[in-house]
Amino acid sequence: xxxxxxxxxxxxxxxxxxxxxxxxxxxxxxxxxxxxxxxxxxxxxxxxxxxxxxxxxxxxxxxxxxxxxxxxxxxxxxxxxxxxxxxxxxxxxxxxxxxxxxxxxxxxxxxxxxxxxxxxxxxxxxxxxxxxxxxxxxxxxxxxxxxxxxxxxxxxxxxxxxxxxxxxxxxxxxxxxxxxxxxxxxxxxxxxxxxxxxxxxxxxxxxxxxxxxxxxxxxxxxxxxxxxxxxxxxxxxxxxxxxxxxxxxx
Amino acid sequence: xxxxxxxxxxxxxxxxxxxxxxxxxxxxxxxxxxxxxxxxxxxxxxxxxxxxxxxxxxxxxxxxxxxxxxxxxxxxxxxxxxxxxxxxxxxxxxxxxxxxxxxxxxxxxxxxxxxxxxxxxxxxxxxxxxxxxxxxxxxxxxxxxxxxxxxxxxxxxxxxxxxxxxxxxxx
Numbered sequence: 001x002x003x004x005x006x007x008x009x010x011x012x013x014x015x016x017x018x019x020x021x022x023x024x025x026x027x028x029x030x031x032x033x034x035x036x037x038x039x040x041x042x043x044x045x046x047x048x049x050x051x052x053x054x055x056x057x058x059x060x061x062x063x064x065x066x067x068x069x070x071x072x073x074x075x076x077x078x079x080x081x082x083x084x085x086x087x088x089x090x091x092x093x094x095x096x097x098x099x100x101x102x103x104x105x106x107x108x109x110x111x112x113x114x115x116x117x118x119x120x121x122x123x124x125x126x127x128x129x130x131x132x133x134x135x136x137x138x139x140x141x142x143x144x145x146x147x148x149x150x151x152x153x154x155x156x157x158x159x160x161x162x163x164x165x166x167x168x169x170x171x172x173x174x175x176x177x178x179x180x181x182x183x184x185x186x187x188x189x190x191x192x193x194x195x196x197x198x199x200x201x202x203x204x205x206x207x208x209x210x211x212x213x214x215x216x217x218x219x220x221x222x223x224x225x226x227x228x229x230x231x232x233x234x235x236x237x238x239x240x241x242x243x244x245x246x247x248x249x250x
Numbered sequence: 251x252x253x254x255x256x257x258x259x260x261x262x263x264x265x266x267x268x269x270x271x272x273x274x275x276x277x278x279x280x281x282x283x284x285x286x287x288x289x290x291x292x293x294x295x296x297x298x299x300x301x302x303x304x305x306x307x308x309x310x311x312x313x314x315x316x317x318x319x320x321x322x323x324x325x326x327x328x329x330x331x332x333x334x335x336x337x338x339x340x341x342x343x344x345x346x347x348x349x350x351x352x353x354x355x356x357x358x359x360x361x362x363x364x365x366x367x368x369x370x371x372x373x374x375x376x377x378x379x380x381x382x383x384x385x386x387x388x389x390x391x392x393x394x395x396x397x398x399x400x401x402x403x404x405x406x407x408x409x410x411x412x413x414x415x416x417x418x419x420x421x
Contacts, residue, residue: 025411028411029410029411029412032410032412033331033412036330036331037331037334040321040325040330040331043321044317044318044321047317047320047321048313048314048317048318050317051287051290051313051314051316051317052310052313054290055290055291055294055313096295096298096299097291097292097295100291100294100295100298101291104291166301167299167358168301168356168357168358168359232289232291232292233288233289235291236289236290236291237290
């Protein structure tokens with residue numbers, strides 16, 4: 001073996017060594033990167049599930065507590081003899097956050113009342129002052145006041161939130177309101193006329209103004225537990241909402 | 251000589267700029283996500299207010315958004331998987347730019363819901379679309395920068411040797 005050959009093979013060995021090092025280094029990098037990626041995606045998935053789970057709605061019970069509608073006041077839902085704790089719900093049929101509250105926690109309010117754990121009072125009010133939202137809200141609120149039967153009122157109330165129009169268009173039109181009332185089984189013969197003539201539009205407005213002032217509302221939805229405003233963090237987490245109400249009953 | 255030394259200065263400044271870009275975009279995302287997470291309903295309502303997505307999808311996005319923001323933000327701040335994460339962050343901000351522009355074009359009077367809030371304006375409040383768009387677009391630029399020149403100083407990628415190859419390619 002000549003001198004040149006020896007040198008060459010030494011160079012080759014070094015080169016091979018370097019190539020092997022590079023390969024090992026690259027493999028390590030890929031493993032590290034993949035691990036970090038998997039951990040990040042797992043954290044993302046777990047976080048999203050956790051966040052959705054916190055706002056998971058309760059299964060609605062089969063029965064509702066008895067509901068009493070008073071034309072120029074709130075609508076009371078509760079078993080006979082249950083007078084506290086009182087949950088006052090101030091909501092506007094046109095307000096998106098109220099729709100969200102009903103979607104997330106509506107079943108909890110109903111269940112608590114049905115279980116005799118609370119008396120729930122709904123106050124459908126109008127908080128908007130500009131069109132088209134004000135008109136939408138007044139029409140819907142006035143129409144709801146035309147429903148005198150408790151069960152039908154609740155079904156109509158739920159439907160209104162479900163069908164809530166965008167805040168940017170005219171909605172809750174008279175014929176829609178009449179149609180939805182019939183869909184949910186409103187049977188009162190004067191219902192259609194009451195809605196069409198918007199017989200309770202003035203009451204809807206005056207009641208809203210009165211409640212707004214008396215209760216110092218800053219917006220809707222506002223929910224008060226025994227007169228104390230509840231935190232949104234609790235309101236929109238059904239399990240915490242239930243716990244807060246049960247604690248108040250103690 | 252003077253020219254080459256100043257160009258070396260510029261080159262040595264690039265990683266620092268990346269670090270700043272990562273930190274600014276990352277912290278903004280963490281704060282935005284953190285403010286939303288305390289009140290999950292707000293981000294759901296805000297996403298719906300844009301009327302861009304069908305209702306059920308908007309609900310999922312509303313719950314997912316704060317988590318996505320926080321995790322992307324954390325990864326940017328620690329500088330892990332910088333390039334990929336910066337691309338995702340930039341796309342996220344681009345989506346916000348698009349969303350706000352959409353609301354503006356459609357004439358919706360909404361709050362962007364960027365830092366919590368349910369997308370509803372308080373009485374007498376006017377939307378600040380242009381400001382929101384400019385801010386978010388600036389954040390897009392930061393994300394693009396971090397994706398182009400990863401990982402910057404003080405990055406986990408650097409410590410873990412995850413970017414050495416890229417650095418050589420860039421040089």
